[in-house]
Amino acid sequence: MNKNIKKMIRGKKNIGVGARRVVYDLGGGYVLKVAKTKYGIMSNKIEVMIYRLSPSEIKKHLARIEKFGNDYSWLVMKRYSLMLKKTDRNMRKLFAMKAKFRKYGVVPYEVTTNSGKPNYNNIRRKSNGEIVVIDFGNFKRHQILKKK
Numbered sequence: 670m671n672k673n674i675k676k677m678i679r680g681k682k683n684i685g686v687g688a689r690r691v692v693y694d695l696g697g698g699y700v701l702k703v704a705k706t707k708y709g710i711m712s713n714k715i716e717v718m719i720y721r722l723s724p725s726e727i728k729k730h731l732a733r734i735e736k737f738g739n740d741y742s743w744l745v746m747k748r749y750s751l752m753l754k755k756t757d758r759n760m761r762k763l764f765a766m767k768a769k770f771r772k773y774g775v776v777p778y779e780v781t782t783n784s785g786k787p788n789y790n791n792i793r794r795k796s797n798g799e800i801v802v803i804d805f806g807n808f809k810r811h812q813i814l815k816k817k
């Protein structure tokens with residue numbers, strides 16, 4: 670692990686691990702995502718790109734990215750700790766959100782499981798009740814973006 674990352678995570682608590690990244694609580698409402706492998710670096714890069722290119726209608730469903738390393742080995746993201754409850758209303762909201770991403774040419778992978786259940790590892794709830802995706806490192810953008 671790179672020296673700067675070691676410095677950033679010193680004394681910080683590990684709050685999550687996925688297949689591609691390790692996540693630390695930086696305090697003050699922020700987390701640090703550190704790539705475990707080259708796929709982690711790709712995920713960080715995709716998150717930065719998707720976040721940058723998304724219009725506000727879908728950006729409001731993406732966890733806010735604060736900063737990132739030039740080599741994409743790490744990124745700082747806002748921390749979201751409210752879990753989504755499994756209600757019919759939230760299920761409808763989740764599917765509406767997925768449809769909205771698609772409408773803007775973004776394929777929202779890993780937001781639900783293969784059996785159509787919410788993937789609670791990757792989604793949270795904002796204080797205003799909106800669903801927010803905290804892992805969009807596997808999203809894909811269509812080459813030709815639809816106008817609306």
Ligand SMILES: Nc1ncnc2c1ncn2[C@@H]1O[C@H](COP(=O)(O)OP(=O)(O)O)[C@@H](O)[C@H]1O
Nearest residue numbers: 685686687688689690692747748749790803804
């Ligand atoms: N912004 C965040 N706020 C709170 N917890 C987070 C955040 N980002 C990630 N986590 C936690 O860390 C875990 C791993 O992060 P994730 O981005 O999903 O990594 P991976 O790409 O390896 O799946 C998540 O499942 C979640 O528990």
Ligand SMILES: [Mg+2]
Nearest residue numbers: 687790791804
């Ligand atoms: Mg994940």
